Amino acid sequence: MIAHLPALQVVIPLVSAPLCALLPAGRPAWLAAMTASWLAFLIAALLLYQVLAHGPISYLMGGWPVPWGIEYRVDALNAYMLLIVAAIGAIVASFGRTVVEQRLSLPVNKHPWFYTAYLLCLTGLLGITVTGDAFNVFVFLEISALSSYALISVGRDRRALVAAYQYLVMGTVGATFILIGIGLLYVMTGTLNMGDLAARLPAVSGTRTVRAAFAFLTVGTAIKLALFPLHLWLPNAYAYAPSPVAAFLAATATKVAIYVMLRFFFTVFGVQFSFETMQLDKILLPLSLVGIVSASLVAIFQTNVKRMLAYSSVAQIGYMMLGVSLVSVAGLTASISHLFNHALIKGSLFMALGCVSYRVGAARLERMAGVGRSMPWTMGAFVIGGLSLIGVPLTAGFVSKWYLIVGALEKGWWPVAVLVLATSLLAVVYIWRVVEVAYFKPAPEGLKVREAPLALLIPTWALALANLYFGLDTSLNAGVARLAAQGLLGGAP
Amino acid sequence: MKHYTIPRVVTKLLLPLILLFALYVQFHGDYGPGGGFQAGVIFGAGFILYALIYGLDKARRLMPPQVLRVGVSLGVLIYAGVGLLGLLLGGQYLDYNVLDSHDPAHGQHLGILLVELGVGITVSSVMVTIFYAFAGRGR
Secondary structure, three states, X not given: OHHHHHHHHHHHHHHHHHHHHHOOOOHHHXXXXXXXXXXXXXXXHHHXXXXXXXXOEEEEHHHOOOOOOOEEEEOHXXXXXXXXXXXXXXXXXXXXXXXXXXXXXXXXXXXXHHHHHHHHXXXXXXXXXXXXXXXXXXXXXXXXXXXXXXXXXOEOOOHHHHHHHHHHHHHHHHHHHHHHHHHHHHHHHOOOEHHHHHHHHHHHOOOHHHHHXXXXXXXXXXXXXXOOOOOOHHHHHHHHOOHHHHHHHHHHHHHHHHHHHHHHHHHHOOHHHHHHHOOOHHHHHHHHHHHHHHHHHHHHOOOEHHHHHHHHHHHHHHHHHHHHHOOOHHHHHHHHHHHHHHHHHHHHHHHHHHHXXXXXXXXXXXXXXXXXXXXXXXXXXXXXXXXXXXXXOOOHHHHHHHHHHHHHHHOOOHHHHHHHHHHHHHHHHHHHHHHHHHHHOOOOOOOOOOOOOHHHHHHHHHHHHHHHHHHHOOHHHHHHHHHHHHHHHOOOO | OOOOHHHHHHHHHHHHHHHHHHHHHHHHOOOOOOOHHHHHHHHHHHHHHHHHHHOHHHHHHHOOHHHHHHHHHHHHHHHHHHHHHHHHOOOOOOOOHHHOOOOHHHXXXXXXXXXXXXXXXXXXXXXXXXXXXXXXXXX
């Protein structure tokens, strides 16, 4: 079975999704979803171990040889992304059942469909990451996108419907652009396999068609990963989605879109075409800088804490794209390790917020007064996540900021390094606003708030402690990221 | 639609033909244009026509939502299950060659037939489910 791990990585959540729909509501459906998610995590861990020990893995779907059949190809970058997605998927699925279901606007007999959509979203995200076929990327992109629209729309706030619809419109535009880009590449080369595309593209790279394909893919993935100024779908989608969904999507969906962008720019088109002929870094650099500053500033003025975290996500995506625009091993290491670190950070923050809103009823700032004393464990996890977001040493967030600054200084771009430090101070401001209200404002009279149940605290703290652990032991988050960055800059995987 | 005799009679005449044509598209898909998706849409459209002419309640008696719920999932399970079967019989995922140990070409036929059947079941169930969801609003 070990040889079939790349296929099983996608097939296990895919098979479990319809099974969930057939199971009775309540415990069985939830258990099935959780088992499948943890199995996926186990497979991802085994895959990463195999890749690090023996190099890239290639799996031929249906036994059809490359480039005719679909190839699943796992190298250091894929395996690293698979681990991020599967780990967050497993931890979010372990979030207490009653709590998850209490946050949904669905009748009880429809709850199994929620788990079906969750597993389909996981399937899609894992599929995008594991496949080595450009069209397969699009198919899985649609699977994950359609199920995430459904997941967002079941939030209890009625605005969730509008948010999901906005996301649907923007996401469909993005996916269509990606499909057009892939179609144009297919027209020019007659192949969809990424390795084969990379080999055939240089011969036709001077044509307008390939340039158009490049432009479509750039804009399409930029919408999907919410790069400033194409980020406007994101704040509402995260703010009104049910808390576990917000935690899952914030930690994985945009990261996978960044992976798609990296894969196309570095592996398929190649560094020379993307950054020397097309000069993409000159576009990404200003957009990411403006995105970091403006989204951080907007985050400071939010009263809905979930919205605040959503804007902070846009700023963090700016950091990741800044690393890409440096086009160096240090810059890419920063970006790729920030994929991992930010998943831990936003996962723990959104889950801590889920605990708060479970007890308090809403994620609004004024409702959180005094929560620091009545829910010490929850807010403790929030503070650790917040410190990591700011980039305090000994937390995971520090690792990626460090590499980013090193990368900027290597290029002699010291204003960029100063800007990264200055915008970290903006993160201090918006995290401090929450901490101030939670710890220093008296709780309103007559309101009794209890600590969140253990079923919520355990997964939340697992992520919070991971923030501390990976701040000290960086062999996984920065070590493998460096390996992946070298792989990307060294040409085909 | 009670007083519109012509649509009711024409529907009654056409319905078996529509469903039969869906099955033709389904099983001829291996050799000619067609396949599970198209067949599923035609099959689902047959039930939707019935519901439009004779009303939602009658259609729900003919094709209960509980059956659709199973159908939606069953098709995906058949598809993925055929893939896993290939894996258990010693091939790669979705390798149809191993489905028939003597004649790989026959295995390919069998594999694509089963997979397309899964697609057809899911697509027709989803079509009718979506129609029920829209037509049943406000009830």
